[in-house]
Amino acid sequence: xxxxxxxxxxxxxxxxxxxxxxxxxxxxxxxxxxxxxxxxxxxxxxxxxxxxxxxxxxxxxxxxxxxxxxxxxxxxxxxxxxxxxxxxxxxxxxxxxxxxxxxxxxxxxxxxxxxx
Numbered sequence: 001x002x003x004x005x006x007x008x009x010x011x012x013x014x015x016x017x018x019x020x021x022x023x024x025x026x027x028x029x030x031x032x033x034x035x036x037x038x039x040x041x042x043x044x045x046x047x048x049x050x051x052x053x054x055x056x057x058x059x060x061x062x063x064x065x066x067x068x069x070x071x072x073x074x075x076x077x078x079x080x081x082x083x084x085x086x087x088x089x090x091x092x093x094x095x096x097x098x099x100x101x102x103x104x105x106x107x108x109x110x111x112x113x114x115x116x
Contacts, residue, residue, distance in 0.1 A: 002042065018048070026050065026102075027077075030066040044069045054108040059083060062096060 005012035016039055022032035028048035030040045040046050046067030055061060065076040077096035082089055 026052070027062070027064055029064070040067050043067050052105060052109070054105050058108060063093075 001012050001014065004010075017034045018028045018032045019034045022028045025032065028050045030046065030048075032048070033040050044067075046065070048064045048066055049061055050064065051061040059082050061080050061082055063078045063080060065078075078093050079096045079101065080090050081092045083091050
């Protein structure tokens, strides 16, 4: 796939699922890639997408840059706002600052009235 994209001067995008161990982690990392780690090693750029239940309720998610062949920006983290109801995977974004963010998210983690 990468060779075909290179020949045609196209960007190629593929997806992969995370291993079961990643289910309850705040950050999905390259170590959580299901199947073979070689998928990540061959990529020019690799991102993981993560979100907690609270973030899902708020229409938020997080992208973590886990592979950047020509850049030292690995571990750059971005919080994104989403609107799946309107078909928008990304409506806005900001560089992630762990400090303070998780305190805010933890305040939304308690079950909402009427949730099971």
